[in-house]
Amino acid sequence: MHETVVAQNMIDVVLEEAEKHQKKPVRIKVSCGQLNALNDEVFGFAFEAVGKGTLCEGVQVDIEHKPFQGKCKNCDQMFALDFEDPRCTACQSDSYELLPDAPLILEQIEFLEE
Amino acid sequence: MQKVDVGRTILSANEQHALKNARMLAEKRKACLNMISSPGSGKTTLLCKTIKHLKGQLRVGVIEGDIQTEIDADRIRATQAPAIQINTEGACHLSAAQVSKALAQLPLDDLDLIVIENVGNLVCPGAFDLGENGKVVVLSVAEGDDKPIKYPAIFAKSIALVINKIDMLAMGVSDDFDLDKAMADAKRLNKDIKIFPLSAKTGEGMDAWCDWLKTNWRF
Numbered sequence: 193m194h195e196t197v198v199a200q201n202m203i204d205v206v207l208e209e210a211e212k213h214q215k216k217p218v219r220i221k222v223s224c225g226q227l228n229a230l231n232d233e234v235f236g237f238a239f240e241a242v243g244k245g246t247l248c249e250g251v252q253v254d255i256e257h258k259p260f261q262g263k264c265k266n267c268d269q270m271f272a273l274d275f276e277d278p279r280c281t282a283c284q285s286d287s288y289e290l291l292p293d294a295p296l297i298l299e300q301i302e303f304l305e306e
Numbered sequence: 307m308q309k310v311d312v313g314r315t316i317l318s319a320n321e322q323h324a325l326k327n328a329r330m331l332a333e334k335r336k337a338c339l340n341m342i343s344s345p346g347s348g349k350t351t352l353l354c355k356t357i358k359h360l361k362g363q364l365r366v367g368v369i370e371g372d373i374q375t376e377i378d379a380d381r382i383r384a385t386q387a388p389a390i391q392i393n394t395e396g397a398c399h400l401s402a403a404q405v406s407k408a409l410a411q412l413p414l415d416d417l418d419l420i421v422i423e424n425v426g427n428l429v430c431p432g433a434f435d436l437g438e439n440g441k442v443v444v445l446s447v448a449e450g451d452d453k454p455i456k457y458p459a460i461f462a463k464s465i466a467l468v469i470n471k472i473d474m475l476a477m478g479v480s481d482d483f484d485l486d487k488a489m490a491d492a493k494r495l496n497k498d499i500k501i502f503p504l505s506a507k508t509g510e511g512m513d514a515w516c517d518w519l520k521t522n523w524r525f
Contacts, residue, residue: 194398194430201316209312218307222316226459229433260462275458278494290462290496296316303308 195230198296199238203248205298210247215303219252225294226260256299262288320434323402327409327437331420337523338420340436342460343444344453345426348470350378352444352506353421357385359516364524367417369408371400371425378423388413399430402437418524428453432460439523440465447471447483454491461492466500468515473505 202222210217224230232255243249259272266285279286315321331338343349350370357366368389370378379391390408392400405422412420422438424431432441443464445453448471454461461467475483489501500518504511 194433197397197401198316201319205312205314205316209310209314213308213310215308227432227463229429229459260459275455275462275495286494287497293459293463298312298314298316301310301312303310305308 195235195238196242198228198230199235199242202239202298203243203246206248206251206301207246209298209301210303213303215306216247217251217301218304219254219302220298221254221256221300222297223256223258223294223299224296225258227293228296230255230257230296258294260293261291263291264288320402323406324435324437327402327406329437330409331437331439334414335525336414336417336420337525338422338436338438339523340422340424340431340438340441341444342424342428342431342441342464343426343446344428344449347426347444347446347449348506349423349426349444350381352468352470352504353423354381354385355506355509355512356516356519357382357387359512360520364516364520365416365418367412367414367420369400369405369412369420369422371404371423373397373425388417394425398425398427399434400424400436401434405436419519428457428460432463442466442468444468444470445488447474450482451484451488451491454488454495458495461499462495464496464499466502466518467492469501469503470506472503472510473508 206217206220236253239253261270262273263270264280264283264285265287267283269280269282271281280288341349353368366387368382368387370389370391371394372378373394373396376391379389382389390411392404392408422436441464443460485503492499502511502515504515
């Protein structure tokens with residue numbers, strides 16, 4: 193349900209960028225971590241609903257979900273954390289530091305060429 | 307098509323408010339915990355009992371988040387502790403801006419620790435920082451021992467796990483909750499997580515939890 197709030201914030205930023213470039217956005221690429229709890233389908237629906245009547249109407253949304261990252265305390269390797277088997281992918285040690293979750297980022301906007 | 311790399315962080319409105327809250331609390335030297343669980347895990351009962359247990363040792367104030375009603379804040383106020391109720395009116399989590407307003411209404415000078423009882427939900431509240439020093443996740447025996455592996459994110463991100471209603475184990479009401487499994491799964495996700503199995507109802511295990519609060523959450 194929080195997807196609506198996130199969609200509103202996202203649309204504000206996309207509209208700002210559209211204004212800056214004076215172009216119509218057609219597609220956006222978004223990346224996020226695990227704690228943003230964004231469901232692709234719900235977010236797409238919210239984005240559509242909130243964007244209705246703005247330049248964001250009809251914009252396609254692609255979301256890339258980034259895994260939690262661990263940093264091995266034994267060999268310093270950074271690795272994507274698998275919750276089913278949380279250990280270093282290089283040395284197999286289960287002693288690691290959980291790195292901050294990836295933030296929600298508007299990575300890229302595709303604009304319609306004039 | 308023209309592709310433009312933007313690289314802008316979203317949710318920044320919430321993050322800015324969270325940062326503001328964190329700075330204000332640090333300046334006033336107040337500790338703050340964000341308590342997250344499913345509905346019905348016993349967060350409010352735990353807080354009421356904790357406040358009574360710590361009377362004269364740690365001054366606790368509470369911010370209550372619920373979709374509707376003032377019920378929880380009234381339960382906290384009955385313990386003589388100050389409580390501010392936030393009604394999210396449909397939203398599944400508290401936002402830092404809401405907490406900011408609630409903090410302004412609490413008598414902060416008379417408090418050591420502020421506990422934010424988030425809206426009952428194991429998923430969404432984890433995505434919205436409120437300016438707290440740490441998250442505490444509460445799991446109750448009635449919910450089942452599989453919650454850490456089903457909802458790993460919040461267990462991975464919390465500094466402490468309270469396993470509530472352990473009296474149900476002793477009573478034989480719930481014989482399919484494997485306490486060791488729940489604890490091992492949580493530790494596997496988060497080696498540093500502090501775990502407090504307790505019953506807010508009977509008082510069993512409350513000493514360890516309250517000692518941890520007293521020792522770590524007074525600046």
